[in-house]
Amino acid sequence: MARRGNLMSVRPDIKVLDCTIRDGGLCNNFEFTDEFVRELYKTNVKSGVDYMEFGYKASRALFNEEEYGKWKFCKEEDIRAIVGENISDMKISVMADVGRCDYKTDFLPKSESVIDMVRVACYIHQIPAAIEMIEHFHELGYETTCNIMAISQAHADQIDEALSMLAGSSVDVIYLVDSYGSLYPENAGDLVKKYLKSVEDTNKQIGFHAHNNQNLAFANTIETLSYGVSYLDATALGMGRGAGNCAIELLLGFLKNPKYSLYSLLTFIEKFMVPLKQEVVWGFDLQYMFTGQLNRHPREAIAFTDEKRKDYCEFYKGLLEND
């Protein structure tokens, strides 16, 4: 499969999705001020961002609303308090986790909601459950995605089967999600070619969501896009769980479509993200590099960070022992 376009091309199929509030919310318990979210919304509109994700639609039966910021639940009225009717061209997405979302009761029909797209996140063995949700959201009138997480631990035959099931579903976009940040551009490229092949006789699109454990989030994003991935997740200053995500400022600086404006984004980054980075910890560090190299969930690295440990060697030895 050849590259699609080159470094000078404008690809109209490309959609940049800002998930600062959603993935970044995993770093600060979704406790963003309304001012922050409103300014980010206005910034994304001005910067030409195509989708902004506001957070999760988590089950209020499973999670106590008192213990989290509101963007873990993304109530309709909370989103509307920021965007009104969202008269902009930018679309709004929320994420719904398989098994952690009361999807039958918590979603209005699209005609009554300001949300445009629901992204269903699942592990590969949850594909049947994900498809049930996707069909429900599709019937309600939403655009849908399926974000298959932790793909670096799935087997090739599982991936083939999952892609074939999704190709037969109503889903609009299938996401390759490098949850552990353990893919190199070479295997991210190989994997995504498989995804692209699986939808080539459909009008479905492929997306990519990176983590920066090996400092490859941006590199993997532009590698996969070069083969035809259209939906690109990114966050301001790379804010996201653990080592964070693809930094949107790197991505907008790379894309050649003149609709994207890096400068508009910078004003937000300078005023809101740089100060936030002083309070909330995320981003590339050795402990995340280890879990990425070992293709493991970053939970131990997150705990190491929370405990402000600096004994990298002991930590690494511990990882090797319980590998």
Next chain:
Amino acid sequence: MARRGNLMSVRPDIKVLDCTIRDGGLCNNFEFTDEFVRELYKTNVKSGVDYMEFGYKASRALFNEEEYGKWKFCKEEDIRAIVGENISDMKISVMADVGRCDYKTDFLPKSESVIDMVRVACYIHQIPAAIEMIEHFHELGYETTCNIMAISQAHADQIDEALSMLAGSSVDVIYLVDSYGSLYPENAGDLVKKYLKSVEDTNKQIGFHAHNNQNLAFANTIETLSYGVSYLDATALGMGRGAGNCAIELLLGFLKNPKYSLYSLLTFIEKFMVPLKQEVVWGFDLQYMFTGQLNRHPREAIAFTDEKRKDYCEFYKGLLEND
């Protein structure tokens, strides 16, 4: 040109060159303690690193010895004070800049020196001067490289001509140097294929030296190596001018040759590099991203960093105005 090997391959041609003291020295005026340099030397030997670069052989007529740490000059006795006769398998290199090195007087014959390789750094218009130096070092018995800097600003026909001149010289290794950190893996790959083609009928090798302005130093390094680049520059914790270089811990974690030991390296990083990072500033930051995206020398970004400025928008506007 196809990739050479795959992600599981051991490539015996691969040589890892640690240039922490040399490129990192640009961040701290080459003022490393002897203990630091000695421990790094021992660490590199244990970690399987193939070459360690001790610094520059700068002209003492042009530069006042009082104003720099000793590794800007790399006197024979100073290197020997660290390595003795260097009975290890690891080789020792120094860098000689065209126009800033008294190469006719400052180098002993190889038989009397503990230095194994001299790396001649030049801009593309200095290739004839570089070749004169290379022939001199070759006659003295050293391995030689030619590191053509700032390659992202050279024209295709200049590069072709330079490569053809070098192919006819005695040089052992030709380096692609992304001084401005402005290459993407896609164009780094294209460029390096040209380098590899230029030496395919010789026994010369190709090397790559990255800068991390767009967080692509590691990605570009593994992309170019996949096509056949053998000499890979890296530094501990990515220490190097401005945004720094390819981090050696990322690279050793990637390489499959069991001779490389990440764990040996980590003990040095934890004990020496993590504390040093508290005192000396280097690494990816927005100001370096801007100069990388704009394909410019990082000098303004380095000044911005030195002045501890945080007005990224003003800085960016200023860059665009004098572009």
